[in-house]
Amino acid sequence: MWGFYAHQQINRLAVFTLPVEMIGFYKYHIQYITENAVNPDKRRYAVEGEEPRHFIDIDVYGDSAVYKMPRYWQDAVEKFTEDTLNAYGIVPWHVNLMRYRLTDAMRIGDVKAILVLSADLGHYIADANVPLHTTQNYNGQLTGQHGIHGLWESRLPELFSSEYDFFVGKARYIDNPQLEIWNGVIQAHEALDSVLNFERKLTQDTGSDKKYAFETRGNATVQVYSSDFSKAYHKMLNGMVERQMRKAVAMVGNFWYTCWVDAGQPDLDKLIGFEFSEEELEKRKAELMEWKKKRYESREHESE
Template structure:
């Protein structure tokens, strides 16, 4: 029983790890080579390794902090579309209105008479999380426009120089935003059945995003970059706003779940038993990830490529809205080994969201 409980803890925490460390790193490295704005492209071509590191910050360092970093941060990694029962196109982009309209309403996914106690916790907010970082970057650009560029080597290495501090914060915000764009390209971050227990595929989340991704050779970045460059005017780039772009990508990602389940090599279905108000989960038994890799490989490459394409597009947009600052003037060797948690700002967080 102890072993089962430990397994349950691991399984229940897997939702917020999206692509796993390797997947997020790949998406952000590839996006660094897809940006089109010259000033941004020139800067990022030397920083793919740093952007990959930053894009993993919300899953690793932030999760180690506990407290609000988990209570407020964990639900920002997903959108559980089925919870409110609306078609994605009809979901408002006003998050406060979403909370007002659906708190206390029936949870359409559970369909057991239970009500939604917390939209931030139960529905999630990855679309708005990306928009938050877009706004942060634009604001930093406005401040950079008023700051003086470093004039010599000494000033270039002065991390307290206003221009350097703002440029550093901008790049960090871009990297952090990349994590949540990547989350949205992972199909199981767009569904309330995020780990497959409703369909007998329990444990699919970590198996798909981590175990199978681990089967790639050293050419993963190349394969994703090649796929990304072949995408011509994808649907998720057509909307006018970051939230709307994220919405479209959510729909595309979500529709690929049946394809993944179809090639999931399950040998014994998972079970979910409710006893005394608790859910006891036993993961599905399945063949090794090496056997699933061949069939899942094309899906993974395409999904990661979509994340990279959207991220590069949003980085370009954010950079342009920030006034296209001369990031090349920022030459400090400061590296973002750890970054402070950034709380959501698009709803009232004074009542902490419960951990999902």
């Protein structure tokens, strides 16, 4: 998963790619769609079946598997079994399932479902665009690079995304969403070698006393990658994090728009007045604060 900050930014920025027929509804609910971009992460270790929806360890299926893997769920099940697929991650197939659900919610005008599914779909699409979500070595644990996951997709966006250009143009209709999300996985996986190799080289050239620093997060003091190390790594990646965030923003907008078109282009302006109850909002706020607190205490995200 992207970090807390990046997930929220991706969902928020995707709203501004939408056409006039959609943007009124999504802008009215932009706070919900932004804040709840991390809901799937909060469910990840609490809800059975949630964890594999965030990644695909494509390299376990053999050489060049990212190009050869069955794109459609039933074909993949017939070849590998459902248990195997769930063991190694199902993010591209789950994105397509969520796309169907959001389309149905728009078709029947279920406002609550539209908002929940839009926020969740944005999360899974963003995850599919992270290189380290396409490998068994998701946190560098197999190559002595433990913590690289949090460095790439949390630390770097937090430090440098204010400098990124997020103008990605208007959302477009996707002719084949299942192939589209797989193209995202392919592009992310193709960047994996650079993610790992650049960090390894920089670590060799940097003393451990310069690689890490300590920061206060809430009431806790945590070890983080130093600003100098992060800046050097970011420079070596030559815009990769920005490119992947831009791809995620554009793809989220494209999927939302495609769902709307496939639903028959319903009048979303008629649904603008919907509000979650105070009880629901307070519950979600409490869940969010608890998740943030636990995350800063354990830094579980970096060792996911």
